Amino acid sequence: xxxxxxxxxxxxxxxxxxxxxxxxxxxxxxxxxxxxxxxxxxxxxxxxxxxxxxxxxxxxxxxxxxxxxxxxxxxxxxxxxxxxxxxxxxxxxxxxxxxxxxxxxxxxxxxxxxxxxxxxxxxxxxxxxxxxxxxxxxxxxxxxxxxxxxxxxxxxxxxxxxxxxxxxxxxxxxxxxxxxxxxxxxxxxxxxxxxxxxxxxxxxxxxxxxxxxxxxxxxxxxxxxxxxxxxxxxxxxxxxxxxxxxxxxxxxxxxxxxxxxxxxxxxxxxxxxxxxxxxxxxxxxxxxxxxxxxxxxxxxxxxxxxxxxxxxxxxxxxxxxxxxxxxxxxxxxxxxxxxxxxxxxxxxxxxxxxxxxxxxxxxxxxxxxxxxxxxxxxxxxxxxxxxxxxxxxxxxxxxxxxxxxxxxxxxxxxxxxxxxxxxxxxxxxxxx
Ligand code: HAM
Numbered sequence: 001x002x003x004x005x006x007x008x009x010x011x012x013x014x015x016x017x018x019x020x021x022x023x024x025x026x027x028x029x030x031x032x033x034x035x036x037x038x039x040x041x042x043x044x045x046x047x048x049x050x051x052x053x054x055x056x057x058x059x060x061x062x063x064x065x066x067x068x069x070x071x072x073x074x075x076x077x078x079x080x081x082x083x084x085x086x087x088x089x090x091x092x093x094x095x096x097x098x099x100x101x102x103x104x105x106x107x108x109x110x111x112x113x114x115x116x117x118x119x120x121x122x123x124x125x126x127x128x129x130x131x132x133x134x135x136x137x138x139x140x141x142x143x144x145x146x147x148x149x150x151x152x153x154x155x156x157x158x159x160x161x162x163x164x165x166x167x168x169x170x171x172x173x174x175x176x177x178x179x180x181x182x183x184x185x186x187x188x189x190x191x192x193x194x195x196x197x198x199x200x201x202x203x204x205x206x207x208x209x210x211x212x213x214x215x216x217x218x219x220x221x222x223x224x225x226x227x228x229x230x231x232x233x234x235x236x237x238x239x240x241x242x243x244x245x246x247x248x249x250x251x252x253x254x255x256x257x258x259x260x261x262x263x264x265x266x267x268x269x270x271x272x273x274x275x276x277x278x279x280x281x282x283x284x285x286x287x288x289x290x291x292x293x294x295x296x297x298x299x300x301x302x303x304x305x306x307x308x309x310x311x312x313x314x315x316x317x318x319x320x321x322x323x324x325x326x327x328x329x330x331x332x333x334x335x336x337x338x339x340x341x342x343x344x345x346x347x348x349x350x351x352x353x354x355x356x357x358x359x360x361x362x363x364x365x366x367x368x369x370x371x372x373x374x375x376x377x378x379x380x381x382x383x384x385x386x387x388x389x390x391x392x393x394x395x396x397x398x399x400x401x402x403x404x405x406x407x408x409x410x411x412x413x414x415x416x417x418x419x420x421x422x423x424x425x426x427x428x429x430x431x432x
Pocket of ligand 1: 090091092128129130135137138292310311312313318
């Protein structure tokens with residue numbers, strides 16, 4: 001029996017054989033994760049970790065049962081006590097559930113959380129779309145003012161900048177408050193009615209269940225009809241209009257380039273007011289690298305205090321694929337500082353002893369797994385990208401010496417075995 005990873009999932013390994021699978025190497029993942037976490041911490045976000053499964057109802061109440069995520073894409077299961085559970089399809093609802101359950105509001109009025117981990121959606125896998133994917137996301141809880149929206153959009157812009165990604169587009173829109181949406185929906189349905197027969201199957205269903213989502217349709221016939229449709233921005237209440245105008249004004253003030261896209265509504269029901277999406281021209285059909293928006297009211301709906309919130313999430317796989325497409329830098333390999341070469345079996349004990357002492361001094365070290373000929377061992381040290389090599393052979397043993405070779409200059413120095421550790425410690429401090 002041959003086993004393989006479930007459809008739509010993949011392994012992340014230390015080294016892939018095929019260059020096109022470079023994005024499944026652990027090195028770029030760690031490089032990106034470190035930058036995302038560092039930038040988040042610099043912006044004042046604190047990490048939160050939640051379970052990968054939750055009560056199914058949590059997602060139905062928050063994401064909305066007419067959304068694709070809930071109606072088609074959730075991984076659902078019952079545990080042995082017949083509890084209905086779901087693998088988390090997104091990170092906002094779990095973060096808010098944890099915020100409420102842990103009474104975080106008692107620790108202050110404003111909270112900025114970030115998370116990174118696997119999420120699950122049962123969809124047709126394709127480039128950039130997986131059944132287990134990884135999101136990095138942030139949620140800012142407690143502020144409803146436009147500057148908070150701008151802080152989040154600026155944060156998105158900054159993480160991509162810090163990763164070296166270029167040419168992204170920030171698309172923003174407002175879906176307003178409930179009054180604005182009610183007014184727009186009425187006008188939108190009136191506009192759509194004469195075209196109903198020509199709408200796609202999905203849009204016909206949405207016409208009754210969640211008309212706003214028709215704006216999201218990728219169907220070419222729907223797109224043609226939608227060209228003439230009214231703009232939601234013309235139906236915003238005064239509050240929503242002022243909020244959105246101020247967000248745009250402040251974004252311009254801090255030089256964040258953006259475009260207003262009036263058809264942007266997003267596929268999750270909890271959004272209101274500002275919504276946004278960041279697209280990458282490298283990604284093809286699945287071009288959304290990150291997305292987010294305001295969700296005032298969600299915390300209350302889930303049983304918590306009535307606090308306004310806004311957040312954003314970005315897909316790790318899409319970041320990676322964009323960075324590869326743009327030839328971005330992924331950092332240096334994590335190489336050992338020292339590679340110890342034992343040239344004879346008799347030297348293995350001494351070499352291993354030195355290896356342990358180096359590691360106990362927190363110096364990244366590796367050694368030949370068995371006695372090796374010089375040429376082959378030096379090749380291995382080069383493959384590891386070691387900075388220094390310690391060579392121990394029969395000659396060195398009889399003289400209680402080790403040869404230390406600088407792999408950049410190729411210069412070799414003899415050092416007494418007793419002082420190798422101190423010698424390397426000195427090299428390591430001066431190189432850091
Ligand atoms: P979302 O738009 O569903 O929003 O997902 C955000 C990002 O996750 C997408 O832009 C994409 O990069 C990535 N993504 C989504 N589905 C997949 C998939 N099947 N395969 C690979 N990548 C995927 C949310 O999840 C919201 N919770 C964002 C948010 C946070 N809103 C407020 N706070």
